[in-house]
Amino acid sequence: xxxxxxxxxxxxxxxxxxxxxxxxxxxxxxxxxxxxxxxxxxxxxxxxxxxxxxxxxxxxxxxxxxxxxxxxxxxxxxxxxxxxxxxxxxxxxxxxxxxxxxxxxxxxxxxxxxxxxxxxxxxxxxxxxxxxxxxxxxxxxxxxxxx
Amino acid sequence: xxxxxxxxxxxxxxxxxxxxxxxxxxxxxxxxxxxxxxxxxxxxxxxxxxxxxxxxxxxxxxxxxxxxxxxxxxxxxxxxxxxxxxxxxxxxxxxxxxxxxxxxxxxxxxxxxxxxxxxxxxxxxxxxxxxxxxxxxxxxxxxxxxxxxxxxxxxxxxxxxxxxxxxxxxxxxxxxxxxxxxxxxxxxxxxxxxxxxxxxxxxxxxxxxxxxxxxxxxxxxxxxxxxxxxxxxxxxxxxxxxxxxxxxxxxxxxxxxxxxxxxxxxxxxxxxxxxxxxxxxxxxxxxxxxxxxxxxxxxxxxxxxxxxx
Numbered sequence: 001x002x003x004x005x006x007x008x009x010x011x012x013x014x015x016x017x018x019x020x021x022x023x024x025x026x027x028x029x030x031x032x033x034x035x036x037x038x039x040x041x042x043x044x045x046x047x048x049x050x051x052x053x054x055x056x057x058x059x060x061x062x063x064x065x066x067x068x069x070x071x072x073x074x075x076x077x078x079x080x081x082x083x084x085x086x087x088x089x090x091x092x093x094x095x096x097x098x099x100x101x102x103x104x105x106x107x108x109x110x111x112x113x114x115x116x117x118x119x120x121x122x123x124x125x126x127x128x129x130x131x132x133x134x135x136x137x138x139x140x141x142x143x144x145x146x147x
Numbered sequence: 148x149x150x151x152x153x154x155x156x157x158x159x160x161x162x163x164x165x166x167x168x169x170x171x172x173x174x175x176x177x178x179x180x181x182x183x184x185x186x187x188x189x190x191x192x193x194x195x196x197x198x199x200x201x202x203x204x205x206x207x208x209x210x211x212x213x214x215x216x217x218x219x220x221x222x223x224x225x226x227x228x229x230x231x232x233x234x235x236x237x238x239x240x241x242x243x244x245x246x247x248x249x250x251x252x253x254x255x256x257x258x259x260x261x262x263x264x265x266x267x268x269x270x271x272x273x274x275x276x277x278x279x280x281x282x283x284x285x286x287x288x289x290x291x292x293x294x295x296x297x298x299x300x301x302x303x304x305x306x307x308x309x310x311x312x313x314x315x316x317x318x319x320x321x322x323x324x325x326x327x328x329x330x331x332x333x334x335x336x337x338x339x340x341x342x343x344x345x346x347x348x349x350x351x352x353x354x355x356x357x358x359x360x361x362x363x364x365x366x367x368x369x370x371x372x373x374x375x376x377x378x379x380x381x382x383x384x385x386x387x388x389x390x391x392x393x394x395x396x397x398x399x400x401x402x403x404x405x406x407x408x409x410x411x412x413x414x415x416x417x418x419x420x421x422x423x424x425x426x427x428x429x430x431x432x433x434x435x436x437x438x439x440x441x442x443x444x445x446x447x448x449x450x451x452x453x454x455x456x
Contacts, residue, residue, distance in 0.1 A: 006251075008360040009230050010296065013259045015356030016223070017266055017289075019349035020200075024270030026345040027204045029332045032275045032321060036282050039313070040266055043289050046301075054296045059379055059387045062298050063395075066388065069301075069308050070399045074406035076313045080320045081410040087324040093275075094332040112338070114331050 003055055010051030018044030031083050031093045035076075042072055188229035189357050195222030197350035203271045205342030212271055222350075223263055226357060227256060255295055262288030273333060279317045286310040300381045 017040055024037030046065045053061025083093070090097045096109055195218050202215025231252070265284035272278045286309045293302040336342050388396060
């Protein structure tokens with residue numbers, strides 16, 4: 001594998017990572033997953049930079065990736081604090097909850113065809129029962145039904 | 148949904164076997180076969196990738212997501228074949244060079260496969276916990292790719308900083324922010340057409356990058372004619388970092404401090420504003436009466452008319 005085809009392979013894999021992150025960022029509505037997808041786009045750019053650094057046989061691309069990692073750490077700290085505050089105010093991670101921040105001339109997004117909750121998704125992993133089954137605590141059962 | 152990929156792959160394999168049955172001009176026939184197939188590989192990968200991504204992220208049922216994963220994987224394999232065409236037609240003189248090329252290629256596609264499969268799982272998992280874990284696996288694959296490129300320090304830093312610190316912080320936030328009830332919003336996304344548009348845009352992006360990087364195939368690396376490739380080690384990286392980029396290091400350190408202070412400030416600002424107002428309001432403002440209805444520039448309740456029925 002010579003240098004040019006190595007660069008070609010790494011460019012393609014960087015582009016694939018960037019595109020996957022793009023799709024996730026545009027499609028998902030969970031704020032945490034959206035932020036993960038933004039980090040994935042950064043990874044695609046990092047792969048591209050490192051591949052060019054190897055291709056040109058110098059260290060500039062690796063330097064830039066080093067600073068990208070540092071800036072991504074800052075970004076993660078701020079964004080996760082923001083996500084926590086948004087969650088504490090709204091009680092949901094749905095990013096569409098904050099669509100009142102949109103421009104005046106945009107129509108609100110209305111959810112259609114909300115799917116019914118399937119019963120099998122509520123099943124928790126369980127161990128094999130042994131001994132006496134304890135009495136069920138009603139408060140505990142109603143607390144955090146879903147992860 | 149897997150029939151187009153399997154049909155195409157079966158056609159490619161049968162054609163390859165038919166070509167391999169003529170031993171007198173096997174390399175030339177094989178190269179000619181690659182050349183004949185090559186123009187269709189990247190468009191096929193784009194089509195399969197678009198369909199697969201759409202099913203993967205827009206599918207509401209488990210079967211649709213699995214089929215989408217299979218179709219997208221078929222598209223990725225086609226993309227890999229399109230990359231390997233160049234390597235297959237490359238002239239290597241010695242057996243050791245051929246063995247090295249095959250070894251590097253196998254390692255590369257192992258890392259790339261892990262990275263891309265985990266990335267697809269990250270964007271399609273329902274639960275944020277699974278998404279974060281799959282993203283950690285993606286980071287491990289990226290670290291392997293870095294190592295393959297010769298960037299040892301970046302590989303270690305990716306594992307330590309990203310997978311070790313950032314993903315764990317993500318998991319902390321996932322544990323702290325557990326919404327009650329059904330997370331229906333991720334299944335229906337923004338409607339029917341935005342996932343399709345996003346998948347098509349991603350396929351166009353991947354295809355564009357593949358075409359452009361294919362055009363780079365004949366370009367010689369700068370400085371490769373006089374200086375052979377020499378791997379950079381951590382000492383070289385550190386020497387360059389603290390000599391050429393010293394001011395950048397200082398700036399990034401300051402930025403980290405600012406981000407730390409900013410995160411703490413965000414958390415403090417996010418406390419209950421009514422309690423904060425009562426605690427910290429000056430006495431003359433409290434004497435005038437009238438706590439403001441907007442504290443800190445926000446309403447106490449976000450707008451309820453956000454379209455949810």
